[in-house]
Amino acid sequence: MGIQVVKNKAMEIAMKIKKLGQDDPRRIIHSIKVGVALTLVSLFYYWNPLYDGFGASGIWAVMTVVVIFEFTVGATLSKGLNRGLGTLLAGSLGVGVNYLANLSGQKGEPFVLGIFVFLIAASATFSRFFPGIKARYDYGVLIFILTFSLVSISGYRIDEFLTLAHQRLSTILVGGAICIMISILVCPVWAGETLHNSVTSNINKLADYLEGFGGEYFYCCEDGEHGVATEKGKSFVEGYKAVLNSKSMEDSMANFARWEPKHGKFRFRHPWKHYLKIGSLTRQCAYQIEALNRHLCPQIQTQDPSQLRRMIEVPCKTLSSESGKALKALATGMKAMTNPSPSSQVHLNAAKSAMNDLKDTLKLGTAQTTNLLEIIPDATVASILIEIVKSVEDLSEAVVELSLKAHFKSIEATVSPEKPQLLHKGTINPFVEAEDEQPHVVISVRGTEDGDLTEKKGSSGTTSLPT
């Protein structure tokens, strides 16, 4: 029995390892990269010519590799530069302080050194509480304190500490250079790209929710044939929840990304900070969706839909799905780093006009019921949806601002990055010259419940155009 338990546990762990690797294969590659970098710096010890040059200081190279090799290039660069700068600054300061301490004679030296160590360690530690320093230079300050203490303390013992400082600095440089080169050259993981993808995928998650919401909420109003869509729809509900707590991850990625050189489509000074603004607007929208989601609970859904629900069904569904499509188009354009596609504006306008329809419906439609309590869930949903359109508009403006700041490529208006989407489901019969002398296109509009299946075969238009 005991063996079986161990076996099961081992299987479980093996499955977990497999899943972790499958979820993000970059993790496996990163682990291998760290192994390679460490084996490389081991050469400092194994290979005699190098050992003779650097001596026992080779351990600093090992230490540097272990400590600064991070998952993303930005984090590795940030730690490497922080370590280098911190060591350099603290080293020079340490040399100066040692010189001062030497002046105070054999007896006074330890006291002078002790006082300096205390003062500099305490003030540098305090500086780590500044939010700006904490976010970017925390590790550098740590290394500053460490190196200053080591240099000034060792200086008291080892007379040739300039050699030591030089050895230490050069081994750190070699270790850091190996890390940074492997990190950048072998399957690099860019913090900037991760941030870019995470922000766009968050917008996509909201879009999925909004596209699915209408069908789910108004499910009971519909006839049986739409039941399948609802089953499929369940999966979108959980996606947006991850957006709610995305702030800390985005903040740290933006901090790392600013160290990264030009990569892929991103310049060195890509406006990473602006992603935080978009991220914050995305979370605002996610909070509203959280409020909306409370109304999807089955206990609130009545089997017999209220009159109000029937009244608002069409505009609400259009508003929700068009907002979702506008977000999806925004996310697609942003992901491809092209100027926001016109289709996102089209969908946003459609959502706005649906919002006005909804407002009109509410303004004109008389409440036939005397029971306000019954209509409250539907009224709330309508109210939240109206606000969501505003949120989507804000988000859209922020993405446009980003596209200007980051010089996104503009695409020709006629080339849509997605399959063309029209508001109405219809086919356009191309004009055939042989059959008819009059140039025309015939467009038949089949329905409005799904805009995805449109095929645009001829020139665009919304009605028959005999010319």
Add this chain to the structure above:
Amino acid sequence: MGIQVVKNKAMEIAMKIKKLGQDDPRRIIHSIKVGVALTLVSLFYYWNPLYDGFGASGIWAVMTVVVIFEFTVGATLSKGLNRGLGTLLAGSLGVGVNYLANLSGQKGEPFVLGIFVFLIAASATFSRFFPGIKARYDYGVLIFILTFSLVSISGYRIDEFLTLAHQRLSTILVGGAICIMISILVCPVWAGETLHNSVTSNINKLADYLEGFGGEYFYCCEDGEHGVATEKGKSFVEGYKAVLNSKSMEDSMANFARWEPKHGKFRFRHPWKHYLKIGSLTRQCAYQIEALNRHLCPQIQTQDPSQLRRMIEVPCKTLSSESGKALKALATGMKAMTNPSPSSQVHLNAAKSAMNDLKDTLKLGTAQTTNLLEIIPDATVASILIEIVKSVEDLSEAVVELSLKAHFKSIEATVSPEKPQLLHKGTINPFVEAEDEQPHVVISVRGTEDGDLTEKKGSSGTTSLPT
């Protein structure tokens, strides 16, 4: 001019430093503690008897102090234990691997060592991606990789590396012990206490909002004399926003707190994990308040309140302020680590009965307006408030659960931590025997808009009771 600019800049920085220290004086104390700890370990170098014992390994003590001394006791303990364990494990493994490599002869040794370093570094790096290991043992695994590389690589060079390992381990122990002792004995900052205070203060922020919301939202319905309350009320609006992004801070504090020994009112195995549950429910409630807050915007407020707003004003105000008071009582009890006070249950019940009043008002009150759009903001506010009562109830249950798990002190039911509060404002004239032979109490109910000013002078009752 140039000097003036520098002077202004220096003044600005000085002000920032002062503010940082005033905001949390523990930061200054922490900085001094780090300085003291570093000066203490410097003794390893300055004081000859110690130096003779430990030799150049004294630098490991300095390094340990700089690296593991964190702001909270829990973080320091976590890093210290991780460092100790990681060093011990990697040290023993390094010795074993060295023994194996020795067997493979002069030529084979570097290859065997290189392969082991690669395999162990890569697999340990991969293990850092497991969420459970990342949260608690990340630093330990880092130190494991570092020590293993150092020991196995140095082993190839230095024959007496057992002495080195022993020296390194003992200096790390001494450095760690100094850090942990200073951290615990001198003005300790406990992660557990910080988590406890942060969770209760977050509940308090929501309570402030809910207590202020009614007066703010229904301001335009009231006459001039309440204007002052509104001015004062403005400050509560921003407080809750900090709650929205509190997750990552709470997660890390809970991880540190589990390392901390008994301190203050907290046992060693205090149910810190349960605070995360309460924190998550608090955020749920904050999301709802975020939805509510959108309706405080001035552009939505109409100068002429709708009929519906007048109808729902009293129950909404009561619901909101009683929910706020229930949360405040919960937070007060939780902060003092006493069982949830009966008053929180009283307020929760009052909020629930206000919720039922509100529902009844909505059920019975006819919508005289034909313009549904006009009543939608008020309907939404009512709907969100109804949901908030459910959230407050969930939060209350979670706090009760915590009080059981953490064995909070129970207080006597008759001792209320606050002044007694009733739902209705009224006075009870005590029965005066001399004037009238019939025993009775006269209760006059003056109004319902404020429950705070009630004085309970006689026996309780809801109407005149001539007996």
